[in-house]
Amino acid sequence: MAPPVRIAMVAGEASGDLLGSRVIEALRRRLPEAVFCGIGGPHMVAAGFDSWFPQETLAVRGFVEVLRHLPEVLAVRRALAQRLKAEPPQLFVGIDAPEFNLGLERRLKRSGVVTVHLVSPQVWAWRPGRVETLRAAVSRVLVLFPFEEAIYRAADVPVTYVGHPLADEVPERIDREAIRVELRLPALAPVVTVLPGSRQSEIVMMAAPFIETAKLIARRVPEVRFLVPLVTRETRALFEEEVYRRDARELSMTLLFGHAQDALGACDVALAASGTVTLEAALNHRAMVIAYKVAPLSWAIASRLVRVRHIGLPNILCGEPVVPEFLQDDATPENLAQAVVNLLNDGPVRRAVEQRFERLHGEMRRDAAERAADALVPLISGTRARALQPA
Numbered sequence: 001m002a003p004p005v006r007i008a009m010v011a012g013e014a015s016g017d018l019l020g021s022r023v024i025e026a027l028r029r030r031l032p033e034a035v036f037c038g039i040g041g042p043h044m045v046a047a048g049f050d051s052w053f054p055q056e057t058l059a060v061r062g063f064v065e066v067l068r069h070l071p072e073v074l075a076v077r078r079a080l081a082q083r084l085k086a087e088p089p090q091l092f093v094g095i096d097a098p099e100f101n102l103g104l105e106r107r108l109k110r111s112g113v114v115t116v117h118l119v120s121p122q123v124w125a126w127r128p129g130r131v132e133t134l135r136a137a138v139s140r141v142l143v144l145f146p147f148e149e150a151i152y153r154a155a156d157v158p159v160t161y162v163g164h165p166l167a168d169e170v171p172e173r174i175d176r177e178a179i180r181v182e183l184r185l186p187a188l189a190p191v192v193t194v195l196p197g198s199r200q201s202e203i204v205m206m207a208a209p210f211i212e213t214a215k216l217i218a219r220r221v222p223e224v225r226f227l228v229p230l231v232t233r234e235t236r237a238l239f240e241e242e243v244y245r246r247d248a249r250e251l252s253m254t255l256l257f258g259h260a261q262d263a264l265g266a267c268d269v270a271l272a273a274s275g276t277v278t279l280e281a282a283l284n285h286r287a288m289v290i291a292y293k294v295a296p297l298s299w300a301i302a303s304r305l306v307r308v309r310h311i312g313l314p315n316i317l318c319g320e321p322v323v324p325e326f327l328q329d330d331a332t333p334e335n336l337a338q339a340v341v342n343l344l345n346d347g348p349v350r351r352a353v354e355q356r357f358e359r360l361h362g363e364m365r366r367d368a369a370e371r372a373a374d375a376l377v378p379l380i381s382g383t384r385a386r387a388l389q390p391a
Contacts, residue, residue: 004033005380008089009040009049010080010104012097014198014231015276016119017041017055019165019369020095023118024049026373031380037089039080053080056200056234077104085111090380093118094138098130106137114379118142118162118372123151131155139379142372145317160375163366166276170261170283172361179265183227183254190224190344192217193267193286194253195260195277198231200238205293206273207242209333213271214251216337221344226253227263268350269343271336274311274325282314283361287353288323289339290314291331314357317364322356 007027011020021043024036028048036048041055053076081104084092092108094101096119105115120143121130134141135157143149144164152159180187194214196206214226230236236255243249256263260277264270264284272278274292281288290312310316312325324339326332343350 004035005031005091006035006037006087006089007091007093007380008038008084009036009044009093009095010038010097010101011040011044011055011095012100013055014041015166016095016097017043018169019118020044020049020093021047022165022169022369023093023095023372023376026369027376030373030377038084038092039076052083056232073100080104081107084108084113088113090114091116091376093376095119102130102133102137106133109137109139114139116140116142116376116379119144120148120152131157140375142375144368160371161366162371162375163368164279164364165368166280166283167361167364167366168368170280170361172365174265174284176265179262183262183266185225185266190221190269191227191267192224192340192344193227193229193263193270193281195229195270195272195281196239197273197275197277198235200234202273202275203230203235203238203242206291207239208246209291209293209331209336210271210273211242211246211248211251212333213336213340214253215246215248216333217340217344218251220337220341224252224344226251227256227267228253229256229258229260229263231258231260233257269340271340274313276313279313279317282317282357283364285354285357285361287343287350288314289336289343290323290325291336292325292327293331314360317360318356322353 009020011017017040020040024044024047027034037050039053039055040049040051045051077100092113092115094105094117098121101117105117109115115138117134117138120141123130140158140160141152142160142162146161149159149161177187185191194210196203196210218224228239230239236257260280261284264281264286267286270281270286270288272281272288272290274290278288278290292311310321310325311327314323315321326335
């Protein structure tokens with residue numbers, strides 16, 4: 001009897017953890033005996049994944065912030081590479097986290113492991129030279145956005161467009177009133193969902209300006225309610241500490257453990273740190289204000305490399321500035337509060353944004369996890385067939 005298929009995966013943050021769990025579930029329907037291991041978060045672990053290192057180790061953004069954690073991250077990557085080379089899996093899938101995964105994928109591919117990168121680095125936004133890095137590191141790239149497929153085909157990199165799993169996760173119709181009843185929110189109160197990010201480094205950077213923004217909004221809209229979904233106990237603790245530090249305990253603010261979709265479904269407007277969460281807000285058909293802040297040196301480096309007009313995924317995917325963005329020094333509490341209040345007070349604009357995002361949602365529903373599994377199984381089958389051939 002052939003040994004079970006071993007599939008190694010690395011997901012560097014919360015969005016990758018959710019995507020990884022869905023891919024694991026889709027692969028199990030095709031390969032019930034498969035064993036999954038590597039680095040993942042709570043969703044992947046719940047799907048039967050054996051996580052060898054804490055996912056939070058990799059959840060760092062920004063050039064300067066990464067440098068501070070670099071020794072720890074490199075030590076984890078070395079240990080993981082050694083373990084995977086000693087016991088090679090039939091397949092390695094790196095989910096996002098390109099700074100960590102591409103180097104690991106390159107080493108594993110050289111040792112004969114089939115490697116796949118799921119979630120393209122944003123080569124269309126900055127550092128286009130990474131396409132060449134991907135060609136050397138992976139056997140195939142699975143991309144989430146339709147325009148990415150042409151980029152890799154032109155560069156002769158094997159690629160499959162699978163769609164974005166969030167578009168499949170979010171229901172097409174969202175009952176705001178029912179969700180508000182479930183969350184015990186007044187039916188007519190203005191509700192703002194605050195999304196400071198899933199990484200601890202994002203909370204450290206965004207909690208203070210977002211809490212100060214909430215205080216300004218509450219002065220102008222006294223009946224406003226705030227929802228703050230946080231992914232882990234650590235990020236929740238960091239945010240709560242900042243609430244106390246900012247003397248904001250009087251805000252009508254509910255912190256949730258997870259439940260981001262409920263918080264988005266219930267709200268009128270979201271205030272979101274730039275990242276995957278902005279796409280989640282768009283797929284929930286919610287108007288939003290996007291903010292982005294990193295350490296000053298990280299911003300100085302990134303601003304010279306970025307090649308796109310918009311930084312928020314909803315605006316990039318729609319090809320136009322559907323929602324306002326405030327970057328770095330412009331992401332002040334005063335600017336953010338004014339933009340949120342404008343959306344709260346302008347029902348026709350809010351509805352127009354919601355309708356545009358409904359159309360985007362329909363365009364992006366592709367059953368992504370199933371399509372990803374369909375692309376991965378032939379790669380696994382090929383490695384097993386070669387392994388079973390007589391010497």
